[in-house]
Amino acid sequence: MTSTKQKILDTSLALFNKQGERNVTTNHIAEALGISPGNLYYHYRNKGVIVSALFDRYQAQLLTALEAPQEAMNWRVKVYYFESLLASMWQFRFFHRDLSHLLHADPELARRYRAFVQAVTDRGAVIFGALRDSGIIEVDDEQLQGLMVNTWIIMSSWASLVHGLRPDAAGDEALDERLMRHGIYQMICLEEPFLTGEAREHLEEMRARYRGADVTTSLLLGLPETAEEKAG
Template sequence: MKKPPRRTAERILSTTLSLFNRFGEPNVATTLIASDMGISPGNLFYHFPSKEMLVNALFDEFEARMRHLLPAAADVQDLEHAWFFMHSVFELIWAHRFIYRDLNDLLSKNRHLESQVKEVLQRQEQAFVKLLRGLQTHGLLTQTATEQQRCAIHMVVMLTWWLSYEYVQDPRHAMEDANANRSALRGAQQVLSVLLPYLNPQPKTQLQSLIKVYG
């Protein structure tokens, strides 16, 4: 059966996301989006009267997907599961990487993101605390409640700024689609490396092996 054509608004968001991810939000004008789609600027304006509305719609999609993903942290029982969970988080971030690439600039001019990004970070921190508690319950690591909180914050910080680090290392190519899997693997490796000082001997060896295999 032939798929029904996508609505214009959906096509606009898909094209905008691709252009934002590739070139960065500040470098993409609405005229470029319309030209890339082969529609008139007026048609684009009809659906999204401002670029800020495009940014907000894309961020809301990202936030909804992150909210759906994070509860899986509470089900993590071993390091391999933790690895694939973290990899999934990085894959989602990569799919909306313009947010993280241009985060400071976006926050400085967008009140909607100013509040919503903070909520995303808080939910990530809460999810990582649950992940750490689960690993401790299953005998993989030893942490005090204070150490768990601090470790979760460190994980969120690394998660938030990893793509900025990648971009600085290779500004011309870091954000290209071909680097998606490699970037997600490196990010998962770095975030989970934060656990090494707290892991018991056998799980510590296991994580080091996972880093060698996937990192």
């Protein structure tokens, strides 16, 4: 028996992800829950604090996923990082999708977001450093820095990109999952040139595991991928 307060967050998140924060009114949220608007406002005094509470969740989840590795780094641990990070960002994808508006509407959230990115890049640097120390990637300091920034961009934009190109994926869970995982594939492409040793040996295995389609852009652009689809 989850509380009304929690259910409001869950439902808001689901609706925000599906329709975008701008298109979800507080009345919609209440209706989806079968409660009154007044009830909703009893628990959250305005829409902004719902968004803010969701950001709390998102932030906590992502920073946890970014905690420095306990054990020695290896290519399996690395993949685990990629996967859990992208999964969290996917779960709260409305946030990056509507980032510009959300930050504009709430300066305090904007401040917190910047601190959050700071924390993410700090922890990211630790992780990439560990990857280097473990001989998984071979990079100099400047390359590491560039790689990290680009990784953050890909990660934080992936859901938006997919949403813009494949709005039809909403509701199709299998396709949704496939598109999400292809984001990991793009992250693999990003670091592939720097892979060394054992990690490089497993490159093709990793690629195959996350590649969403034979032809990347077909998946992203929603073009037919197989001969049958083309025929049908």
